[in-house]
Amino acid sequence: MLTRSEEDHLKAVHALLEGGASAANKDVAERMGTKASSVTMMLKKLADKGLLKLEPYHGVKLTAKGRAEALKLVRKHRLWETFLVERLGFGWDEVHEVAEQLEHVRSEKLTDHLAEYLGDPAFDPHGDPIPDRHGRITARNMRPLPAVGTGERVRVAAVKDGSDALLQLLGRKGIGIGKVFTVRDRQDFDQSLELVAADGIHLTLSAKAAAHLWVEPASPRERRAP
Amino acid sequence: MLTRSEEDHLKAVHALLEGGASAANKDVAERMGTKASSVTMMLKKLADKGLLKLEPYHGVKLTAKGRAEALKLVRKHRLWETFLVERLGFGWDEVHEVAEQLEHVRSEKLTDHLAEYLGDPAFDPHGDPIPDRHGRITARNMRPLPAVGTGERVRVAAVKDGSDALLQLLGRKGIGIGKVFTVRDRQDFDQSLELVAADGIHLTLSAKAAAHLWVEPASPRERRAP
DNA sequence: CTTTTATTTTAGCCTCATCTAATTTTTATT
DNA sequence: AATAAAAATTAGATGAGGCTAAAATAAAAG
Incomplete structure (x- = not known):
């Protein structure tokens, strides 16, 4: 143990x-x-x-054993984050520290019942994949936003390694998991990005913030999905 | 801290x-x-x-301070037990050890949101009172079952200090919180109790088991309540 | 009011998980 | 290849929180 x-x-x-x-x-x-x-x-x-x-x-x-153990912890952490956000109404910028404590609770039964209760979610509130009980995770086709070309239409799939401050900032700008937008332009001066959301609203994102945003392709007419 | x-x-x-x-x-x-x-x-x-x-x-x-701290822990423990039983489908004999771990998670916000999510319950799955955020608990008029006279009609209000084994035993006999029955007889030999449930089913309870059962008066025609 | 017994405290030791400071080992630079 | 720099390890200290064994103290029994 x-x-x-x-x-x-x-x-x-x-x-x-x-x-x-x-x-x-x-x-x-x-x-x-x-x-x-x-x-x-x-x-x-x-x-x-x-x-x-x-x-x-x-x-x-x-080792394989070490990876399996680590994935169990990741699973617990992300399940708890999901619970806190989806059931208890926490903001996505408020859950990390609490989940950090909850993940150390030892009970296979608890973990599996919690997962079931939440509907066996594949992703947590930050878009990070939740390993299943065997350690398997759902594969996705993601890139960091700065790698996206002008004119491309993408959907936010995850915020990677986002500090609470970044999550708050994104929240204020209306950016969350599933949000679809088009990259309109990129400023040479500071690499900041000009985005146009599906609802037509324009917004600017610093290169620093954009680096944490991982996106997947959004077909031109699609609005939302998974 | x-x-x-x-x-x-x-x-x-x-x-x-x-x-x-x-x-x-x-x-x-x-x-x-x-x-x-x-x-x-x-x-x-x-x-x-x-x-x-x-x-x-x-x-x-x-001290007052110590009591307040202790009540916070009791509150957390009992809220988690309630969550485990009511939401995750744990048996009432399976929650103690897990709640023992969960109660040490530090987050006022978590505790209060959890309580709200559960509907601010006043009692946990064993019938023990859950202190509110100010440490107040709901008063009740309870006696241990052995103190109940023959012929009295009572409702199970709590199982005090019940080991998992006792809880399992009670479960198998169909005894849970809210169960209403009448004390039919008491054996002189071993102080065991003969009970008749509302549905007419008879059952026997050892003195040892009965000592953990706390009951409140059930008016003769009442079937269930709080 | 002694003596015995129960309870509590002290003293010294142990393991964990951390630290600082010194030392060793490896990698990188000239 | 020699030396400088970086990284890792060792050695020794600390503070928690537990232990055992011995000593002290209070309560109970005679």
């Missing part, structure tokens, strides 16, 4: 790797807000338990 | 006092499953934080 701290370290490693970054000792330390020496010990413990392979200076790798 | 262990000790003290017992060091130790020496330290910490008054050999007393 993993301690809470072990779970947190495992999740940090998984998040780093999933984000395409390497999970070297220092990366984990930075993400955890602790010191490298502390991380050395925790990673050693996780390696002893067969959850990851240590490769000093090159970043740790998760 | 209280640590998890401090919260557990505070809750243990509160539970002992609420149950009419004294909360001496050894009582707390027994309830916590730890040693007296460990309890000495934790109680000292709680006393330092102004949550209780130490009175060695005579049992600690909660």
Whole structure:
């Protein structure tokens, strides 16, 4: 059985790797807000338990077992976020910290009943995929908004790594998961984007904000879907 | 802010006092499953934080602040139990341990939204009162079943301190909160009780089981209510 | 009012998960 | 290849929160 701290370290490693970054000792330390020496010990413990392979200076790798464990935590975290937003009326910018606590509650039954209660959702309120009980996630065809060409019509599929402040900003601009718009223009000066929503409303998004917005193709006449 | 262990000790003290017992060091130790020496330290910490008054050999007393804190924990515990049973389909004998974990999640907003979501219930699945956000609980006129006279018609109001095994046993006999029955007879030999349910079905309950059943008066013609 | 027993406290040790500071190892630069 | 820089590890400390064993204190019994 993993301690809470072990779970947190495992999740940090998984998040780093999933984000395409390497999970070297220092990366984990930075993400955890602790010191490298502390991380050395925790990673050693996780390696002893067969959850990851240590490769000093090159970043740790998760084993299949480690990945499975991490996905269970991700599943719990995202199910709770979904519950908080959809059932309890939390804003999408208010759930992370609470879900961070809830995800450590140990009960397979709880997790599965919660998932069922929520209708086995495939995505959480930020558009992140919720692994099913076997760790499988739904594949999608997404790009970050800055990679979208002028004139393309897209639908917001996820806000990746969004801080609460970013989520609030997007909320104020009326941008949420499922929102469909066309990229009208891009400013050379600051790479900010000019968007036109389906309802004709124009809005501007900074390059920094846009980088967190992942979108999928929206067929020209389509309004909403999945 | 209280640590998890401090919260557990505070809750243990509160539970002992609420149950009419004294909360001496050894009582707390027994309830916590730890040693007296460990309890000495934790109680000292709680006393330092102004949550209780130490009175060695005579049992600690909660301060107003300590009682308020304890009631917040009780509220959270019972709200989660209610959620698990009413929304997630858990049995009333399966929720204690999970609620024990959930109650430590820190978020006023979560607690209050959960309560609202559940319809601000006044009682949990075992019939125990759920304190409101100010710590107030609904008063009731209850007696333990063994104190009920032959011929009296009563309604099950709560199962106090019921182990999972007892709850399962009661479930199998069809006894739950709100169940109405008449005490038909009492065996001198073992103090077991003969009951007749509203539907005419007879059943026997051991003195040991009956001691946990708290009941309120049921007017002769009434079938069910609150 | 002693003596015995129960209860509580103290003292010292242990494990965890963190830290700082020093050291070692690896990678990168010249 | 030598050296500088970065990253990782080790060593030793700390604070929680538990333990055991011994000592102190209060309550109960005679």
